[in-house]
Amino acid sequence: MTKPGDRSLYLEMLRRMLLIRKFDEAAVELAARREIVGAVHAYIGEEAVAVGACAALNDDDYITGNHRSHGHPIAKGASVDRAMAELFGKRTGYCKGKGGSMHLADFSVGILGEAGILGSALPVAVGAALASKLRKETKVSMPFFGDGASNEGACHESMNLAAIWKLPVVFVCENNQYAIVKNVRDLVAVQHIADRAAAYDMPGVTVDGQDVLAVYEAVGAAVARARAGQGPSLVECVTYRYFDHAEGMGRLLTEPYRDADEVEKWRQRDPIAIHRAWLLDGGYATAEELDAIEKDAAAAIEAALEFARTSPEPDPSELFDGLYTNPIAADRY
C-alpha cells in the first residue's frame, strides 16, 4: 500500500525514471552517431519496472540484469557517471571498459551484473539468494529477465531450485511483448508468463508495468514474502519498448513486426507521464518541483557524458587485469 508519508520515495521514483530515460536517450544518440560502439538496447518505455521493483529493495539486496540493462543499475542506485563511462569503454567505467553496455555491474550496491546471454544470470541470482539463506541473512535476490528469456531452460531450473529451497528470490519478468521481432504470443504458450509460477508452487502475479506504484506494491509484497523466509515469487510486469530491439536494428528489418498504432497506443501510457500526473493529482509536489527534478536529471546525464568523454581509455597493459583474482601468467598461454 502506498502511504502519504512516502513522498520522498515517490519523488525519488520519478527522479530515477527520468535518469534512466535521459541516460538511454543519450545512449541511443551516441550509438546512432557512432560516438559509442557495440550494441545499445534502450530501456525507454519500461522505466517503471526497474524503478518500482528496485524501490522495494535495500542497498545490500542483489539484482542481476540482461542485455537491456542500463535501467536496472540506475534504479538500484548505481552512479550514472560510471555507467556512462562504461558505455564509452573507459577506465573509469564500472567494469573498467571490459563490460560495456550489456554488462554493467556494481557489486558495492548488490548489482551482480548483467548477462548478454538470455537467462544466463538467473542461476547466479538464485545462488546469491542461496548464500543469503545459508548465512541466515535476509538479503533478497532479484533477477530481471524478459519474456523472450523466459523460454530458456535456465529459467525453469532457477525457478524450481528457488522453490524447493525456499530461497529469497523475486523473479521479475519484464514482458515488453517482444523478443527482437517476435511477439510473445508466438513464443510463449500461456496467456500470462506469471501463469508459469504454478509450475513451481510459487505466487505469480501480472502487473501493469507502466505504473511504477503498481510494480512497487506487487514486488514489495513478493520481497516481504522472500525476506520472511517464505520463498520465491514471480512478478510479471507488462510493459513496452518504444524503440526497436537495439539501436540500428530498424534498418535491417525486411518485414515490419508491429505497427505504428500499437507503439503510439503504448506511448500514451508513458510510465513517467503517469507517475508525474499521479504526483500532481495527489498533491505530492507542484509542477515546478517536478520540473526541477527533471532538470536535475538532465544535468546529471550531461555531467555523466562529460565524465565519460573526458575519462581516460584503458591502457593496453590492463588487458589481463581482472581475469583472475590470483593471476596466472595468462599471456604465457
Place this chain on the structure above:
Amino acid sequence: MTKPGDRSLYLEMLRRMLLIRKFDEAAVELAARREIVGAVHAYIGEEAVAVGACAALNDDDYITGNHRSHGHPIAKGASVDRAMAELFGKRTGYCKGKGGSMHLADFSVGILGEAGILGSALPVAVGAALASKLRKETKVSMPFFGDGASNEGACHESMNLAAIWKLPVVFVCENNQYAIVKNVRDLVAVQHIADRAAAYDMPGVTVDGQDVLAVYEAVGAAVARARAGQGPSLVECVTYRYFDHAEGMGRLLTEPYRDADEVEKWRQRDPIAIHRAWLLDGGYATAEELDAIEKDAAAAIEAALEFARTSPEPDPSELFDGLYTNPIAADRY
C-alpha cells in the same frame, strides 16, 4: 474406454509386461554376476507405463527413452533378441554393440533411441513431431522421462516448443518418485508433475502407473488429441521402482533413502498382478491361458539370452562404423 472386443490387445499388454519383467530380471542377474558390464537400470515395477503408453501408438509413431529404458523398446515392439544382444555388446545388438543398456534404438519401429543424459532426448522427440507436422503426417512422438529429468531445462524448452507449434507430442513422465536416492518431494516444487502442463497451456493428467489400462486410456486420449492436430499433452504416470537405481548401487549407500515398508506396499500393487487379476475377473482368459503367456515370455527371454550369448563380438575393424553416414578418414585425426 476399454472395450470387450480388445481382448487380444489386453493379452498382448500382459505379454509385453511379462517380457519386460523377465528381460530385466535377467539383466539384473547378468549384471550382478558381471556377465554383462556397464550400468543396468531395472524397469521392474514400472512395466505398465511403457506398455500402456505404447499400446496407444502405431508402429510408425516415435518414442524416445532414457537410461532406464529396456522397457520402452520392448513395449514399442522391438525384438528382445537384439535388445539382449545389445546389453551383451554384441554385433547382433540393435546398435552393434556401440550403445549398450542405456542406448537401445530401433528406428524401424520408431524407437529413436535412449539418452543417458537426463532430458536430452526430449528435444529430439519434439523434432520428430515437427517433421511429422511439416510433412502433414499424423505420426505422434512420445518421449519418456522421469520425475528427476523433469527438472532439466530441456524439459521446459521442449514443452513450450511443442505447445507453441501445436506439435503431436505426448510427454510421458514416469514418476517413480525417486531420482537415484532423492524423493521427488525434495526435488520438484509441485505436488503433481502434471501440474507443470499449465505452464504450457496443455492438458496434464496424473494417472495410476500401476494400472496398464488406466495408462492406456489417459495416453490414448492424449495421442488422439495429438493426431488430430490439437497439440501436445503431459501424462504423469505415478509408479515405483522395486530395485535400487542401478544394479550394484545399493552397496554404495551410506544412508537409507526409503524404507522397506514403502517398497513392500508398492509391491502389493504390482502392475502385472493387477492386470492379470483384471483379465481373470473380466473373463478375458483363463488362468491356464495366462500361465501359457507367461511361459512363452520366459521362453522368449531364454532364447534371447541364448541369441545374445552365442552372437559374435564386434570386430575391431568396426570401431569407426556408424560415426558418419558419409565417412571421413576419422582414424587420421
Place this chain on the structure above:
Amino acid sequence: MAELSFSAAITEAIKHEMRRDPSVFLMGDSVRSGIYGVTGGLHAEFGDDRVLDCPASETGFVGAAVGAAAAGMRPIVTSQCAFMWVAMDQFVNQVAKMKYMFGGQATLPVVYRMGISYANSLAAHHTDRPHPIYMNIPGLKIVMPTTPADALGLFKTAVREDDPVLFCEDSTVMRTRGEVPEGDHTVPLGVAAVRREGTDVTIVAVGGMVQRSLAAAEQLAAEGISVEVIDPRSLVPLDTEAILASVAKTGRFVAVDSANKTCSVASELCALVAQEAFRSLKGPVQRVASLMVHPPFSPVLEKLVYPDEGKIVEAVRRTMG
C-alpha cells in the same frame, strides 16, 4: 560469373537448396526477419512451414532440428555460436553421438549455421570463437569458408551431406565481395585452397585469418620472404595432405587462428606438422591465435586480443630466424 557478398552467397545457397528439395527448411531465432542478415526475405517465398522462427530455447530447437533430421527432414538452423553454449548438450550428446551410439541407424542431414562474431565491441558474452571445441567432438563436420564462392559452394554441399555440418560464418568476412561461378557450383569438404603460392613459409589460416595472413604475406614479400597461404575451408574433414605437402616444400610453418590459443586449431595444426613433417622443418612452428583472455568491450583493448597482420609477420620472422 556474378559478384556477390559472402552473406548474399549464403542466401543464394539456401534459396537454391530450398527450391531443389522440399525437405529442406530453415529454423532459428528471428529467421524471417533480416536482422541477422542472410535469411531476410526467404519467408516471402517459402512461407511459414519452411521458415520457422524459434523462441530463445536453443536446447530445444538445436535438438528438434536433429530430431527432425532423424525423421527425414533436412533442417538448416541459424544461430550465433555465442548462443549455442546453452545447447551444448544437444551438440555433444545428440547431434554428434546419435548416429554412432545407435550403430549407424540414424541419418542426420542437418546444417547448423554458426555465426562467429568478433572484433565488434560486443564484449565477452557475444564474442566467442569456439570452433576448436567442436573439433574435439567426433561425429561433426565443420566448415569455415572465407570467400563468397566457397560460401555458396560449401553451403550447398553441407545441405546435401547426410551428416551434421557446422557451417561457421566468420563475421569479419560476411561483407567480403567476390566472383561466384554460375551453375550448380559446389565445393567438396576436405579440400584446402592455396590462396597464395610461396616457397619459404607455409601459413595455414582459419576463417577471417586468411585475409590477415594474405596481407602479412604481401608485406613479407617486400622483404623477400615468399609465403604460401593455405585456407583449409573445412576443419573436419581437414586436408592434411595439402598442408603437409606445402610444409615439405617450404620447411616452415605458421598457423593462424582467431580462437583462444590453448587447444586451438593453431595448436592442432602445429602438433600435426611437428609430428608428421618434422624432418622437413627448418625452424620452429608458430602459433598465432587469440590471447587467453575474454574479448573486452573496449575497442582499445579488444584489438589486442586477436591475431593481426603485425603478429603474423612477427611469427613468420621468428620461424625464419
Place this chain on the structure above:
Amino acid sequence: MAELSFSAAITEAIKHEMRRDPSVFLMGDSVRSGIYGVTGGLHAEFGDDRVLDCPASETGFVGAAVGAAAAGMRPIVTSQCAFMWVAMDQFVNQVAKMKYMFGGQATLPVVYRMGISYANSLAAHHTDRPHPIYMNIPGLKIVMPTTPADALGLFKTAVREDDPVLFCEDSTVMRTRGEVPEGDHTVPLGVAAVRREGTDVTIVAVGGMVQRSLAAAEQLAAEGISVEVIDPRSLVPLDTEAILASVAKTGRFVAVDSANKTCSVASELCALVAQEAFRSLKGPVQRVASLMVHPPFSPVLEKLVYPDEGKIVEAVRRTMG
C-alpha cells in the same frame, strides 16, 4: 604418513576444509549419499545446510554455486563431466567470464569436482574427457591430480583459491592407494611433478595416463630407452618451464592424453614444445590420445579408443627412430 585411496584423500580434504572454514559447503547430485563415492557420510557431520543435494538441474546449480561464491560463500560442487554439457553456458559465460567482464569486481572461490569417467563400458553419453575444451576457455583453473597425496594437497589448495577451479577426477585413478603426508599438506597449482627421471625421451601425461606412461617407461627401460615421465598436476596454470626444461635435456617429446585427439592437451603440448623447444628436438613430437570416435559400449571396442601402454611405447619408438 597414512595410506589412503585417491578417493578417500578427497574426502579428507573436503572434511578438513569444511571444518576449517564455515563458508565452505558442498552441493550436487546425491552428495549426501555415497553413490558416487567421496561425499557419503559428510552429511552426518555437517548437516543439511552444508551438504546440499541438488535436483538434476545442472545449469541451475552450477550457476547457483558461482552466484553463491560471488556473494561470499565457498561452494564445492560435485558432478560428472558428462552431466556438465547441459550447464556449459554457466561455465563459459558466468564462471569463466564474470570476474573479467565486470572489471574484476567478483571474487569467485568455487570448486567444481568433475568426474572424468572412461574405460567403464558406460557408452558415449557417460564417457567424456572434455578437459581440453575447458582449457580453451580463459578464466578457469584446472587441476588433474594422479596420486592420493596430490589429490589431498591440490584439493585443499583449490578450496582456498579465490578463482574458480575445475578439479578433474580421473575415474581410472580413484582407487589408487598411496602415502599421504601428515599435517596441513597442500600442493600449489602450476608445479609439475617428475614421476620418473630419464634422459632419452620426455613424456608428459595427463591424469590416468601417468600410470600407463610409467608402465611404458618401465618396458622401454628394458630396451635401454630412458624415459622421463612428467605429471603436470594442473593444466591451468601449466608448468611449461618444467616441460621445456625436460625436453631441453632429452630432445624428444611424447604427450599422452585420454581426451579425443583433435585439439587435445596432447596437441597443445606438442605445439608448445615444437614452438619453444624446437632447437632441442632430435625427433618428431608424438601425440598419443584417444581416437576420434565416441567410446562404444562394447568392451572389445572401447579399449581400442584410449592410449595404452602399447601405443605409448610405439610413440616413443617413433620419436627415437
